[in-house]
Amino acid sequence: MKVILLKDVDGLGATGSVRDVKEGYARNYLFPRxxxxxxxxxxxxxxxxxxxxxxxRLQRERHTxxxxxxxxxQAVVEIRAKGGEGGRLFGSVTTADIAQILVERGFQVDKKQIALDEPIKTAGFFKVPVRVGQGIVAHVDLNVVAGE
Incomplete structure (x- = not known):
């Protein structure tokens, strides 16, 4: 008997695949569940x-x-943070700060998409990786400026 799997079944196949199984297996196990x-x-x-x-739909989403x-x-983002001598910041620039600036500039980005290993604690230029979806990672140029 040929069946279409609605869910992944171990040892049989993945969702959406057409498989040939014994009638009893289909009627007594696959269909009731x-x-x-x-x-x-x-x-x-x-x-x-x-x-x-x-x-x-996946192709449209991938294009987006x-x-x-x-x-x-293409974006170059500048963040001003309070800092002292030598480019050290009082506090740090976090993923939430970067996400807020990107949202203000019109990008739909959540702080969980920004992949910083640790918060930025010095002034300077940084390449910040942003996971935009479907395995694609974009790198935003970030300029952290220490101010008073």
Whole structure:
């Protein structure tokens, strides 16, 4: 009996795959647990349509993410922070500070997307990695200026 898997099943396949299984396994295990449905022509067409729609949506999202990454790569952000002699800051510049500046400049970025190993405690130029999604990382040029 051919079935379409609705969820990942260990030893059988991934979500959306069409598999040939014994009828008893399908009727007594897969169907009652909502793991699969019979692979009728209509169900297969519906599955193909859903896969096409998902692929198109992912492609649109990827395009949007790539545009955001390109814009972030071009951006030069300046943050003024209180500091003393030698470029040392009183306090530090955190991911929240960087995210706030980026949002003010029109970028939709959350502080969790900014990948700083530790807060910035000195003045100067930094390349700050920003995870924009789908495995794409953009690097924003950050200029930290120590002021009074």
């Amino acid at each position: 909502g793991l699969a449905v019979p692979a009728t022509e209509r169900a297969v067409r519906t599955l193909q349509h859903q896969q096409q729609t998902t692929a198109q 993410v790539e545009e955001l990454a390109a814009a972030l790569e």
